[in-house]
Amino acid sequence: MRLAVVNLKGGTGKTTTAVHLAAGLARLGKTLLVDADPQGSALSWSEQAGLAFPVVALPVRDLHKRLPQLADGYAHLVLDTPPGDPAIVRSALLASEVALLPIPPSLMDLDRLRPTLELLAEVEPLNPLGVQVLLTRVRRGTKSAKAAREVLAELGLAVLEAEIPLREGYATAFGLVPEDLGEYEAALEELLVKPQPQPGSAGTQGVRG
Ligand SMILES: Nc1ncnc2c1ncn2[C@@H]1O[C@H](COP(=O)(O)OP(=O)(O)OP(=O)(O)O)[C@@H](O)[C@H]1O
Numbered sequence: 122m123r124l125a126v127v128n129l130k131g132g133t134g135k136t137t138t139a140v141h142l143a144a145g146l147a148r149l150g151k152t153l154l155v156d157a158d159p160q161g162s163a164l165s166w167s168e169q170a171g172l173a174f175p176v177v178a179l180p181v182r183d184l185h186k187r188l189p190q191l192a193d194g195y196a197h198l199v200l201d202t203p204p205g206d207p208a209i210v211r212s213a214l215l216a217s218e219v220a221l222l223p224i225p226p227s228l229m230d231l232d233r234l235r236p237t238l239e240l241l242a243e244v245e246p247l248n249p250l251g252v253q254v255l256l257t258r259v260r261r262g263t264k265s266a267k268a269a270r271e272v273l274a275e276l277g278l279a280v281l282e283a284e285i286p287l288r289e290g291y292a293t294a295f296g297l298v299p300e301d302l303g304e305y306e307a308a309l310e311e312l313l314v315k316p317q318p319q320p321g322s323a324g325t326q327g328v329r330g
């Protein structure tokens with residue numbers, strides 16, 4: 122699987138998601154995590170933790186041109202992408218089969234989704250992607266996740282059943298080997314079985330036109 126973890130808004134759980142999913146995929150096959158974020162959070166995480174899979178930093182706008190050579194021999198690729206750098210994110214999307222959007226179910230995060238959706242819609246004719254949303258930092262016992270699901274469904278986006286709770290264990294996971302993948306286990310299972318949407322039916326139709 123070639124999976125880009127994207128959201129142009131900062132702090133939505135991209136890096137946490139990318140590291141946990143890469144750890145899960147590494148159990149299934151040779152996996153490379155590409156840190157396309159100039160902030161280098163995933164790379165710092167791996168330097169501190171000694172992860173079971175390699176992490177390379179490649180925060181460049183021609184990632185899609187360089188990646189095939191780099192990816193040779195890997196069964197799975199996970200791309201962690203930066204907030205606020207559409208050119209790099211666009212390149213990461215061009216290099217991927219699946220775009221996973223981690224989104225916390227807050228009004229502010231939903232309100233700031235449009236630039237990411239516009240980028241997905243722009244890339245779709247060039248490289249049709251399966252687009253999936255993963256709700257992250259979900260507060261238990263609140264209605265926000267249900268409300269977010271409704272908003273996202275109206276936008277035509279597919280949302281994974283699995284959701285990642287707001288939990289201290291995730292907040293303090295940076296720099297550690299993720300032994301227990303928690304809810305990311307279920308998210309990964311869903312990603313692995315989801316059929317990829319065909320061109321024209323992907324979840325970006327809500328932002329066209
Ligand atoms: N499920 C969670 N529960 C609690 N804290 C979380 C959870 N997921 C992420 N965090 C914390 O939220 C912050 C943002 O997460 P993360 O760095 O993964 O987001 P990001 O989208 O990669 O951010 P950036 O856009 O800056 O790269 C971090 O401090 C992280 O530890």
Ligand SMILES: [Mg+2]
Nearest residue numbers: 135136158162
């Ligand atoms: Mg990050």
